[in-house]
Amino acid sequence: MNTAPTPDAQGQRSVLSALGPGLVTGAADDDPSGIGTYSQVGAQFGFSLSWAMVFAFPLLAAIQAICARIGATTGRGIATNLRRHYSPWLLRVMVLLLLVANVINLGADLGAMAAALNLLLPGSMLLYTLGFAVLSVTAEVFVPYARYAGVLKWTTLSLFAYFAVLAATPVDWLAVLRGMAIPAFRLDxxxxxxxxxxxxxxxxxxxxxxxxxxxxxxQRRRHLRPLYMAPRQASGELRRIRTDTLVGMGFSNLTAQAIVIATAATLHAHGVFDITSADQAAMALRPFAGDFAFALFALGIIGTGLLAVPVLAGSAAYAVSEALRWREGLDRTPREAGAFYIAIALATFAGLGINFLGINPMRALYWTAVINGLLAPPLMVVTMLIARNPRVMGHLVIARPLAALGWLATAAMTAVGLLFLLA
Incomplete structure (x- = not known):
């Protein structure tokens, strides 16, 4: 009896096996900060800014593919490449900007998760916030990397909650398509x-x-060499990165659109234009979309937060460890990379501390997105310089079409930031 897998099964397995860092990164992009922002945008502007998500997808996919290629090609993170090839002051400024954004983002996400849990299980907000912080740090430090990476991948399924919310919501799809296809914007x-x-x-x-x-x-887990040292494996690995990143960022973009559409069709359509708290965002949906959508919205905030908090703390720890020449990596034990794991814990608990200042979680979520938007352009410029530098990337510098998309993303973020500062 022939038990060989069919070509279709092999193709499905190939696509699934390619999914990893890009899928997790895309899902982490829809963190509680993102959910709060998309909800506020949907409530405030209806479908009129939906075109911006369509515009953002190729730019997001391009810049994330470039970051992935830097890591795979050089075998080093962005901060390490900065340290080795550029001025020390530039490295310090970039790492400091990242830390500021991440700590604020961590605080906002932890607060939003606690507020969402409080909707379903009333209790102490600060105790819930502390519990989520401890849970995230414990998992990131003590769960072995191979198992942890698998958990992160499966946690991305929590984003389907927002498609279920959308399915439970009556939507004017012609208005949605107009919002996606016809840019609408006022200079205010x-x-x-x-x-x-x-x-x-x-x-x-x-x-x-x-x-x-x-x-x-x-690369370390699969015992591969950096691509600049192993040109024969470069073609397959770059193809895997492209698939992984496109799927991950596509999933992220569709989820964001689902949240904007659901809140526009319910809150905006019924005159609710301003979201001032995490519980209001979910509670406001309840009369229009029902208890099912309300519960899923709250659970989605918790699920995506459990994915995003470790990513935020981990990215901060990567940057600090690479800048200070510490051994880093979730595939290393706490004994092997103690300072790296201490950085994860410190970033998480610094974010936790923000919640003791009495800041409104949803306002913090929205302003976190604004801060990220203002800090992203200088980091994107540095990333593009690294990706186009033959001293860093060898013969695998990114091609002109991808570089053009990367620079377009950088220019767009810079223009939007300047518009906000000058408006």
Whole structure:
């Protein structure tokens, strides 16, 4: 009896095996900060800014593919390449910008997760926030990397909660298509802030360092050499990175669109234009989409937070460890890379501390996206310089079409940030 897999089964297995760092990075992009931003944009502007998500997808996919290629080609993260090939002051500034954005983002995400759990199980918000912080640090430090990477991959399924919310929501699909196809924008501060928040939560600095670092981890796990040293494996690995990144960023973009559409069709359509708290975002959906959508929305915030908090803390730890020449990597034990794991814990608990300042979680989520949008351009410029530098990338510098998309993404983020500052 012939038990060989069919060509279709082999193709499906090939695609699934290619999914890893890009899928996890894309899912982490829809963290509670992102969910809060997409909800606020949908409530405030309806479908009118949906075109921005369509515009953002190729830019996000390009910059993340470039970051992944830097890690896979050089066998080093972005901060290490900065340290080896550029000025020390540039490295310090970039790492400091990342730390500022990540700690604020961590605080906002932890607070939003606690608020979402409080909707389903009333209790102490600060105790819930502390519990999520401890759970995330414990898992990241003590769960072996191979198992941890698998857990992260499966955690991405939590994003399907938002497609279920959308399915439970009555939607004017013609209006949605108009919003996606016809750019609508006013030159005022509200629209500028909405656009920079939308793009800032989609193209976020922590994703750059995380995906590059995870590609290095993958090489170590699979006992592969950096691509500049192994040109024969470059073609297959770059093809895997392209598939992984396109699927991951596509999934992320569709989820974001689902949240914008669901909140636009319910909150905006019924005159709810401003989301001022995490519980209001879910509670406001309840009368229009029902208890099922309300519960799924709250559970989605918790699920994506459990994925995003370790990514945020991990990307900060990668950057600091690479800058200070510490041994780093989730594939190493705490004994082998103690300082790296201490950096993870410190970043997480620094974010936790923000929640003791009495800041409104949803406002923090929205402003976090704005801060990311303003900090992303300088980090993107540095990333592009690394990717086009033959001293860093050897003969595998990124090709002109990908470089053009990368520079377009950088220019777009810079223009939106300037628009916000000047509006």
């Amino acid at each position: 501060r509200d629209h500028a802030m909405g656009l920079v928040a939308l793009l800032g939560t989609t193209i976020s600095p922590y994703l750059f360092f995380w995906q590059a670092g995870q590609e290095v981890e993958e």
